[in-house]
Amino acid sequence: MLRPIDLTVLQESSVLGRTNPLVKLGIALGWLIGLGLMHDPLRPLALALAAVVAGLTLGRIPSARLVQGLAPLVAAAGSIALANLVFAAANTDQAARELLRIGSLRLTAEAVMAASSIGARVVAIVATGVVFAQTTDPTRLVDALVQQARVPERFAYGALAAYQAVPRLGQDLGTLRQARRIRGVASGWHPKLLIGLLVRAIRHADQLALAMDARAFGTRPRTAFRPLRWRSIDLAVGVGGAAIIVLVLLA
Amino acid sequence: MDRVADDVAFGLENRGWPLEAMREAVPAALADAGLPGFERRRGSRLSGGEQQRLALAGVLAARPSVLVADEPTANLDPSGAAAIFEVFARIKAAGEATLVLVEHHADVAWPLADLVLALDGNGTLIAVGPPAKVLARSRKRLVEAGIWLPGDAASMAKSGRGSGTGSAGDWAGRAPLVETRDLRYAYERGRPVVRDVHLRIGAGERVALVGPNGSGKSTLLRLLSGLLRPSGGIVRLNGRDPGRLSAGRLARLAGFVFQDPELGFIENTVADEAAVGLESRSIDELMLRLGLPLDSFGTRSPYRLSGGEQRRLSVATALARSPSLLLLDEPTFGQDRRGWEAIAQIIDELVETGTTVIAATHDLAFARRIATRHIEMGDGWIVADEQVGAEAPAGLSATDQAIADPVSQPHRKPRTRSPKRTSPPC
Numbered sequence: 001m002l003r004p005i006d007l008t009v010l011q012e013s014s015v016l017g018r019t020n021p022l023v024k025l026g027i028a029l030g031w032l033i034g035l036g037l038m039h040d041p042l043r044p045l046a047l048a049l050a051a052v053v054a055g056l057t058l059g060r061i062p063s064a065r066l067v068q069g070l071a072p073l074v075a076a077a078g079s080i081a082l083a084n085l086v087f088a089a090a091n092t093d094q095a096a097r098e099l100l101r102i103g104s105l106r107l108t109a110e111a112v113m114a115a116s117s118i119g120a121r122v123v124a125i126v127a128t129g130v131v132f133a134q135t136t137d138p139t140r141l142v143d144a145l146v147q148q149a150r151v152p153e154r155f156a157y158g159a160l161a162a163y164q165a166v167p168r169l170g171q172d173l174g175t176l177r178q179a180r181r182i183r184g185v186a187s188g189w190h191p192k193l194l195i196g197l198l199v200r201a202i203r204h205a206d207q208l209a210l211a212m213d214a215r216a217f218g219t220r221p222r223t224a225f226r227p228l229r230w231r232s233i234d235l236a237v238g239v240g241g242a243a244i245i246v247l248v249l250l251a
Numbered sequence: 252m253d254r255v256a257d258d259v260a261f262g263l264e265n266r267g268w269p270l271e272a273m274r275e276a277v278p279a280a281l282a283d284a285g286l287p288g289f290e291r292r293r294g295s296r297l298s299g300g301e302q303q304r305l306a307l308a309g310v311l312a313a314r315p316s317v318l319v320a321d322e323p324t325a326n327l328d329p330s331g332a333a334a335i336f337e338v339f340a341r342i343k344a345a346g347e348a349t350l351v352l353v354e355h356h357a358d359v360a361w362p363l364a365d366l367v368l369a370l371d372g373n374g375t376l377i378a379v380g381p382p383a384k385v386l387a388r389s390r391k392r393l394v395e396a397g398i399w400l401p402g403d404a405a406s407m408a409k410s411g412r413g414s415g416t417g418s419a420g421d422w423a424g425r426a427p428l429v430e431t432r433d434l435r436y437a438y439e440r441g442r443p444v445v446r447d448v449h450l451r452i453g454a455g456e457r458v459a460l461v462g463p464n465g466s467g468k469s470t471l472l473r474l475l476s477g478l479l480r481p482s483g484g485i486v487r488l489n490g491r492d493p494g495r496l497s498a499g500r501l502a503r504l505a506g507f508v509f510q511d512p513e514l515g516f517i518e519n520t521v522a523d524e525a526a527v528g529l530e531s532r533s534i535d536e537l538m539l540r541l542g543l544p545l546d547s548f549g550t551r552s553p554y555r556l557s558g559g560e561q562r563r564l565s566v567a568t569a570l571a572r573s574p575s576l577l578l579l580d581e582p583t584f585g586q587d588r589r590g591w592e593a594i595a596q597i598i599d600e601l602v603e604t605g606t607t608v609i610a611a612t613h614d615l616a617f618a619r620r621i622a623t624r625h626i627e628m629g630d631g632w633i634v635a636d637e638q639v640g641a642e643a644p645a646g647l648s649a650t651d652q653a654i655a656d657p658v659s660q661p662h663r664k665p666r667t668r669s670p671k672r673t674s675p676p677c
Binding site: 008139164172175176178179180181182183184185186192195196199200203211214215216217218219220221222223224225226227 | 253254256257260261262263264265266267268269270273277293306309310313473476478479498499501502503505506507509511513514515516517518519527528554568571572
C-alpha cells in the first residue's frame, strides 16, 4: 500500500529541514526585498527556479508534493498577471508599441513587460513561501522565534495554536454543511454557517486557553525542552541564500 | 506541539523546569499514562484513547498534588476508557495525588472514589460521603435526580429490549432500506477508513455499530446518509444514491444525530431549531419527553445548552420529518440516567412505527438495549455482524463478549465489567 509522504520526516532529516527556521525566514525576507528591485520577468523566475531546485534537492521535497503546493498559487499569479495585462495603463498610451488589437482591447509591449514582471515576482514569492512552509516544522519555527528572536511567547504560541486550529475549523465547516443538507435546507453557502463556525472557533479557543492555563502557561519565565543553538549548517544555508539573491540582482 | 514529547514537556517548560529534569520527567509521565516509548510519535496521528492519555501525561508530568478530570473518557471506546481508569487506579494506589473526577459512568467511577458528591440539575448538593453510605442513605433521591448508579447500565441494557421487530426473517425477501457494495472511503489517499463494506439493512431493523475509536463508524454513517461521497463502491438508500438526492428528499428519508450536536444546529433558538422542516410529529410532546419543554427552553440559544441538552435537542431535530432511517453517532454520551432512558424509549417507539435505526456507539449497555443486530467495525472493515434477538440469554452472550473485547484491543482488562461490586441488594 502506498502511504502518503510524511513531510515531517524530511523536516528533520534534510538540509533545509535542519536549517534554523529563522535563517530560512531571513533568506525569504531578503529575497522579497530583492524582488522589489527587479522590473523584468526573467530574474524573478530565476529566483523561483532557485527556490524550487533548493526545495527538491536540499529540502528533498517530493516533486508531487511541491507541485501540489505550488499549483493553486501559481495559477493565482497567472490571473494577477492577466488582469495587469488587460487593464494596464500603458494600453491607452498612444506612444506605447501596439502588439495586438481585439475589438476595443489594445495590448502594448509595455503592458506585457509590466504584467509578466508582476506575475513572475508573485511566482517567486509563492515558490519561496511554499518551499519554506514545506521544509519547516511549525513548532520549530515558534521555538526559534521565542528562544532566538525573542518574540513574546504569548504571541508566538498563540499564533501556532491558531495555525493548528485551521484544519479543525475546516472539518467543522464540512460537518455544518452536511447538517444543513440532512435537515432539508439547501446545502450551499449560507450566512448562518458563519455563526456555527464562529461558535466553534470560540469553543476551540476557550478549550485551548483553558488547557494552556491548566499547564501554567505564562506564569513564570519558561525553560526550553529543545534548546536551539546556531550551527554551521545555518551559516552555510544563510550565505548560500544571500549569494543567490546578490547574483540574481547583479545579473 | 504535534510531537508527543514536546506536548508533555509544555507544562514543565512553563513552570521553568531545568532541561535535565524535563528529560527524566517526560518519558516517566508517558509511561505512567500508559504510553511508554511514544516520545517521537505525532499527537495528531494517535487514536482518540491515546490522545486522551497523552493529555493525562501532560498533566501528570508536573507531579500535581490535585488532578481534576472532567468526563475524561468522553467518546472513548471501552478499552480506551478502561486504560484511562487504570491510570487513575494507579494514581490512587500510589497515593500521589488527590483526584477529582466529574463522571456519569458510575460503574467505573464509584469503585474508585473515597468520597462521592452528588449534585442535582440545579447544582444543589444531594448527598456527600463514602460511596456505600451515599447509596444506602440517598438512593431514592439520586434516582429521582436522574443520576447513574453502579449497576444501572447493566440492568437498563436488559429492560425494554426485544419487542420482536427487526429480526432477520421479517424483511428477508423485501428490498433492503440500506444497501452497500464494495463501499470504500479515504479522507487521504492511501489511508482508507472504510474498506469494502457490504451491508444490507432492512426496514425496521435496529442496528448498533460498534468498534474502537477510529474504526470507521462515523464515516460509515455519513456514507450511508449520502453526506460523504464514497471513494469507491455504491450506497443505496431506498434504492437511490443518497448523495444525489435533493436536500428536502434526503431529509424525509434520513435523520442524523451528530457526534458533536452543536455542529448540527442551524437556527438561533431552541424553538426555531425544533421547528425546522416539522411535518407530522407533535414537537411539544417530544421536547417535553426529552426534558426540553418549549415553554422554558424555546427562546434559548441552542449553543447555550448543556452538552446533554444539546444532544437531546439534536435527537428531536432529527425526528422532525419522521424519516425512515435514523442515524445516531454516540447518542448517549454525557447523558444522565433520565436522558439516556428518554432516548432509548423514543428509539423503541420509532422502531414500532417501522423506522430503521442505526446507532454508532461505545455505550455497550445502550447497544444491548436498543439493537437487535450488532455490526462491529475494526480498522475500516466489518469484523462481525450478528443478530442478537430477544432470545439471546441475559448476561454475557458470545456477542456481548465479542463487542466488549474487540480483537484489535487485546489488552482490555475485565475490571469495568464487574459493576455489581459496590451495588447493595435492592
